[in-house]
Structure formats: C-alpha cells, structure tokens
Amino acid sequence: MRERSESIIRNIDWFTVGIYLVLLTLGWLTTYSAVYQAGESDIFDLSRKESKQLMFDGISILLAGSILIIDASFFTATAFFFYGGILFLNLLVLFLGNTVKGSHSWFRFGGFGLQPAELMKFATGLALAKYLSDLNRPDLKKAFVTTMSFILIPMVIIAVLQNETGCALVFLAFIIVLFREGVFPVWLLVFGIASIASAILGLKYPTMFWIFVFVMIVLGVGVFLLSRKKTWRLALILFLGIGFFSGIMHYTPIALDSISPHQQYRIKIWLGLPVTEKVEKKYGYNTNQSMNAIGSGGLWGKGFLEGTVTKNKFVPEHETDFIYCTMGEEGGFVGTSLVVMLYLILIVRIIFMAERQRSDFSRIYGYAVASIFFIHLVVNIGMTIGLLLVIGIPLPFFSYGGSSLIGFTLLLFIFLRLDAQRLMVLR
C-alpha cells in the first residue's frame, strides 16, 4: 500500500503542477495590481479583493492536494453523481440564489459567492468520459445524441435560465472531445464552420455576394467536371451546398437588422462595419479601452502597478473578465506573450498526457480539460485584443473570483490524479 502511494506521488506530473503554480502566482500579482489603489493596501484585510483572492488561492492549493490523494476509481464511480448533483445545484440556484445584474447564477454566503455553473465544467467532463468509456460497441448516432444532451442541458440551464450566456458558450468546447472520440460527425463540423464563415462573409462583404455566388458556382462546376464519377448525386450536393451557403450569406445581414440594437451594434463594431461615432463610442468602449490598455504597454510594459488605463476606471471589469489588460499594460508584450505561451504549454502538455492514458476514461477527461482551458484562453484573450466579440468569461487563474478558480483547480487536478494512475485500466 505504501509502495503504491509512493509510486503515485512519483507519477504525478509535477511539470504541470509547476505551470499551475506559476499561473496562480502571476494571476494573483495581476489581480493585486488591478485592484490596487495608491496608499491603501492591506493583504490581511479580508474585505479587499487581493486578500480574498489570496485566500482562494490557498483554498485551491489545499483542494488540489486533497484531490491528489483520492483514488482515481472514485472519479469513475462518481462521475454521474457529480454531474447530476451539480446540475441540481444549477437549478437550485434559480430559486435560492441572488440576482446580480440580471444573472441568476450566484449563491451568496456572507461576503462570498458560489457560482455552480463554474463547477459544471469538470462534472460534464467526467460524465462525458464515463459515458463514452463505458460504451462497448459504440452506436455512433446514439452516442452523439446522448453526449450532445450531456452538453446542451447545462448550456440551456446556464444560458437561458441563469442568463449567463458567456459561461454557457464554454460548453461548446466539449465538441473538441467528441471530435477526438469520433462521436461528432466530421461533415457536421465542417458544415458548421462553413456556415459561420459564410455568415461572417455575408455581413462583412454584403456587396460581394454575387461575386461569391459566381465563384462558388464555377468551383462547383469545376469539381463536378474533374471528379471521376459524374453522378447526379454529386451535382445535387454541390447545388444544394452552393444554394445553402449563398443563402446564409444573403440572409445574415437581413437577420442582423432584426435582432436587438445592442447585439446588432456589438456585432457590427466587431466586424468593423460602419456605425455612427456615437454608437462606436458606446458599444465599442470596452474593446477600445481594452486595446488602449494592452497597446500602450509596448514591449516591456509600464511596470507593476504603473498602469494608467486599467487603473483610473477606464477599463470596465478590469479585475475579472478584462484582467488580461492589466497584464498587457503593465507587463507589455513580454507579459502577454508569456501568458499565451504558458497556456499553450499547459494545453499541449495536457493533450500529450491524455494521449498516454491506458484508460479511455482518463483520455477523454484529459481532452475535456484541455478543451475547457483552450476555449477560455481563446474567448477571453480574443475579446481583449479585439479579435472576438466581448463575451464575459474569466481567464483561468487570473480573473478575480473564487468559484472559477476552484472550478479550474478541480478540473485540472482530477486529471493529474487520473494521470498518476495512467498505467491502470479504470472501469
């Protein structure tokens, strides 16, 4: 028994633990700077955000340690239990929770809050892993429907009932897992990406519509003539395909005009479509200020605590969703690219680890972990540098907040524990 636990400690991927600690430290320093006001700081004052965050960090490390001593079989056995239990919490919060800025996703205990949606991520990962690894002779269609239900049910609850769209969108990351496991049809993925691309093209270049249609028809005819079997089915597919995507291109701009002006303007500004200066000022404010902050950092940044845009209230949500701006302004390109590189290493490392598992369960869960980190990275940083629409989700280990931090720690360390037992076949 003792020998076994020693081998488990030896098998823990300390490299990943190291990256975790580095990110945690950088994250706390950034939070500290983001909430810093000259002349007032006392990290023992628990009403202050930097102190709270330090406490959350401590709790997370303790939690990480405890997870590492729980046997991996515990997670396979309780996967559905976690999924069901946390899903229930997410419903319960609708009745017992507080309403903050239109969102119904928070339990409040004194000065602290708990957002069960943050915990739903690892639970969904576990459930997917459990379900897919238990399939003996997979019926792909049935597996697709079931797994998509696992994903969509919490999404709908969080997006529609809790009114936390950003948090819900994160669950789309599990499509990467399904893709890896062959459950998600490749044609659907291609079709989805092509549809989104057509919609964006249609919005961005509405006048180019006919040229695109023409080019697509020429390409279609070309494909048909060059293919070896010139059947009517190929012709029909090409014909329908061209028609469908042209339709999307043509109708997206029309559809855009019918949605709420708020969403409409956000999308227009994101795509760089012409809007009045007033609209640009109002709806582009977050992105503009965020890019001012990051862009003004230069190569080395303005130095710790020296930001002017992230301080002085120019950047909204500067300690939570826009925490990356503080890193950008004070740490410069060195800081921002360091963060991207650390995440890249973390994600690549997790994928590498996932692929070395003997258990399907561990591999699938590993991909879930990598996917969640990836989508947070892409969406959060993407919005601060003006590449993506502003969608409010946290940057793992950086953004202020206990729930998300605990959620990410659970997510990662369950996988580290599974990996420590990678030579075993888990059931």
Add this chain to the structure above:
Amino acid sequence: MNPLAGRKYIILGVVILTAILYISRLAYIQLGTDKYKMSADNQAFKYLTDYPPRGAIYDRNGKLLVFNQVAYDLMIVPREAKGCDTLALCKILNITKEDFLKRLIRLCGNLESAKKDYREYIFESQMLPELNARIQEKLYKLNGFYVQARTVRQYPKPIAAHLLGYIGEVDEKYIEKHPYYKQGDYVGMFGIERGYEDALRGKKGVSIKIRDANNNIQGSYKDGLYDTSSVPGQNLVCTLDAELQEYGELLMQNKIGGLVAMEPGTGEILALVTSPTYDPNMLVGRDFPKNYGKLQKDTLGRPLINRALKSFYPPGSTFKLLNALVAQQEGVLTPSTLYPCARGYPPLGGKPKCHAHASPTNLSGSIATSCNSYYSYVFKSIVENKKYKNSVEGFEAWRNYVLSFGVGKKIGTDLPFEAKGIVPTVSYYDKVFGKGGWRASTVISLGIGQAEVSVTPLQMCNIICCIANRGYYHIPHVIRKVGDKEDPKWREKQFTLVKDRQIYENVIEGMSNVVKAGTGRIAQLPGIEVCGKTGTAQNPHGEDHSVFVLFAPRENPKICIAILVENAGFGATWAAPIASLLSEKYLTGKILRTDLETKMIEGDLIHKHPSGGAKPKPAQH
C-alpha cells in the same frame, strides 16, 4: 492502431495556430503601432503647462522699453463643454450665440468634432483682470472652460515699434516646424521679439497629472518625476537710447523714410526710426488682429515696413565718399587730383549732369560741391586702372571694396528681415549688355550712387561708421546684453579693404568742409566739428529722396547718422536738419535751435505725396 488517434494532430495544430495568431496580434497592437499608446496617454494624462514670464527689454540707460502685464486666456476643452451656460458666457464676452458657435467651429473645424475634441484651445485671449474677474464669478457654470494666467507685453513709451516687434499666437504650420510650441503659445513674430525669441521666452515647465475615466485628477504622474519647472525668460539690454529714439520719431512724423543712428566705436544702434510708425501697444492682446488689419490697409504710409532696415534706395552722393576712398586706395586719386566739370561729365557729353560750380575741383572741393563729373572720372579711373587686365577685373576689384563696407550683402545684424541691398555684379551687366559689351562709361552712374546700386539706411549709416572709425566697423546691433551675457561677435572689428588712415582723413576733410562751408551748413553745432554729406537719391517715381549722413565729433566720433526722407528733394532741406537736431540732442543733451525743431516737427510731407509715389523698392534677398 486507433484510426482516430491522428485527430490529436489536428487538435494540436488548431491550438498552436491559435497561439501564433494571438501572439502576432499582440505584437501588432503592442509593438507595431503607437495608436493605442497615444490614445491611452491622451485620456490618462493631463499636461499642465507652467508658463514662464517673458523677458523684459531695457534701453542703454536702463529705461524700461517692454515689460509684462498679467492677462488671462480663457481656455476651452470642447469635449467637456457639455452643459456649459453659454448664455452667461456670451453676455460677459459681449458676443452673440452665433459668434460663440462660429468660434467653436473655427477652433475645431465643425461642431460634430468639437464634441469629442479633448484638446485645449484659447477661446478668448489676453483678458484684462477686470474681465477675468467677471468670468471667474461664473466659472462654476462654464463646464469645459478654465482660465490660464498669461502675460501681455506692455510698452511704457509708444516708441520703437518696428525694432521691438511683437508677439503673436503660433499657427499650425509654425508648430510643425518648431515642436517646442503648442497650440495657444505665443512667439516673437517680428523685431527683437523674434530675433531674441529663444532668450526672451525662457523655458516652459510642465506637470503631468493622471486623470481617471470621469476626468478627475488623481494626482501627479509618478509623483512628479517627469515634471519640470519653468525657467523665466532673460531680460535684454538694448543699445537704443530711448530718448533719442523718441525724438527721432517725433522729428520724422508725417514724413516717409528711415533713419539710423549708431555709435561707431561699438556698432550699437542708438536709434532706428522708420516712418510712418505706430504705437507698439496697438499690437498687443485682444485688439491685435483688428489693429494689424488697420495698419496693413494703410497703403499710403505702409507703417508695417521697417524702412530703415528693409527698404533700399540709391545712396546718391553718400556713395561718392565710398568711391573717393576706393580710388585713393587703388592709387588713382590723391587729394590734389583735379577734374573738370561742365555742368556734367564732359567725356559723355555732359552726362551725368551736374549743377553750376567752380571747375575744376580737387578732392575736398568735389565733396563740398558733390560734383557728379568728378566722381564719374573717379569711377572710370578705378575701373580702367592699368594694373588690371581689363575693365571687368577693375570693376570686380571696385565691387570687392564696396562690399567690404557692408553694402550689397546682409551685414548680419541681430534683427530679422534685414535687406541686402544691391551692388550689381559682372554677370548682371554681362546679361544686360552682353559679354564685353560694357565699359566704365556704360555704368558710369555707379560713381555717383545712382542707377542699379541700392542700400538701406542702415547700410548707409554703416558706411559712415567705417569712415568715422577710419577703416572698420562693428556689426550693427540692437541688443547689448542677453541676461548678463554679451555676444563677443559685436566686439570684433570688421575691417574694410581701404586700410590707409590718411585716405580717410582726406575724405573726412571734405565732409568737414561740407558742414563748415558747403551744402550741409545747417548741420553745424557750436563747439563740435561735425562731418557730413548731403545727398539726393533719384526717384523715378516722383520727387527725389532727401539724404543726409553725418558723424560727430570729427575726432573720437560718438555718433553716426544716416537719414533718408522720401520725396523730400534736396538733402539739405529735410534730411540734414533732422540729422543735425538728433546729433545735437545726443551730444549736448538739449536743443538750442527750437525754431528749426518746430519747423521739422510740423513739416508734413506725407499729405503732399503723389499717391502711390512713395513705393520703396520691393525687398530682395
């Protein structure tokens, strides 16, 4: 093994490509453009400028010529002017709402861009304390407005407007070339204010404040690490004698022309009068544009032109003195050289013409009678000197001599916009007459200072300084000290090419005779030996200009004066008396000839001018 295992490469590829895309994007916004940095700085920093007082200017006797008075600029930050009580403001400034909007449009281009323009503009400049007090009362209602204390220039005496110059607000073009200046700054535009701008302006200080998204000041940026304090402008000590300047302006009133008085031993300009002139207090503060327009519209007197520095005229007989010096140095003239006169220059059939006088004359006599024939012979002898291969070389030699007296080039005074004047070149005549197509006789009027040669009154005075100093001059200048520093350049002697002291004495003897017994008798002063020369500068547009030059006393001269009165005819009528009164005032400190003084002061030559006939030649560089 597993056919799906290959998909990890697709996933890894997407992750890595995304990271590369993001890092490139970061590189662009953080390293590739300073758009965001500028925008961030603009909104986060507020630069408060500390304007130093501009230096004062004193005359040679310590009398104040220019000082500062506190004035207030009403500044506007258009973006922040939302909700401003414009009605109250318009009432105080006595303007209509339309005027208000018009000003805003002038500042920002249009009202739409005014709404987001966070730059500071001067909305009303140089308000006096009384107006400022009324603004201060209402300032709490005037969002986006604030008052900045500045100074305006004040002139205790309404003299020397052209010399002192004026300051004005910098424009876009100027700022582009001179990044020290910012919108709303003042800069010397003319005269000493321009020439000594760097010393007078001092150095602006700046303090950088941090402001938040609500435009509230949060404190000093980096505790004032980058703040600088202002350095006051330096005071200047001018070489002018304020009393002499004032007297010169009084004598020159209602006349057109210029006069320069200098101390030959130092090159210091004692008085530099151009007429008509104006009160320098006109070009100050809020009334500047209105008054400037008025002065600009006066096409008869053209009071904005500094005739003493910038207008050039044929020097007339004064130039004969120069030719007498050159000819002696070249060895083709002695004091006893005799030349005939037949009411003109005989070899060319009496051209140039002369008046009736005893003939022939020697050198001294030629100066006293101002004989045109004599100096035609003299000039011919210089140009056709046997020691040169041909007359082109002789002409070239003559020209070099002339240039060494500070004629035909910028002398290098410390005042901006001095004119070069004209001494024609060989290539000029080659162009006009063809190569080899001209000889001394072709250009003979150069001998008597007519035709193509032109000098400014300043250059004329400088020639007299050379004679008074017997062979050198100091570069004429108006500023003796900047702060407590003197420019060593002014001490250097600029030697002419005519070296021999006796040569000068021979000419001075003639000049002395002019005043003792010749055409310049009116310039006599009791107990002081004055040397002078009358002149008439031909004016193809109307009556000739009256010229007089003098220096006194003969030994150890204290003052040199050159004066030109436009369209005033013979030099003895107007130019000589005015020059003489000035020298009397300067050398004796009082005026005994009050009748003459009254006559000169009351003389009005402007209103007898043929209209448009007083045009000075356009300036050339």
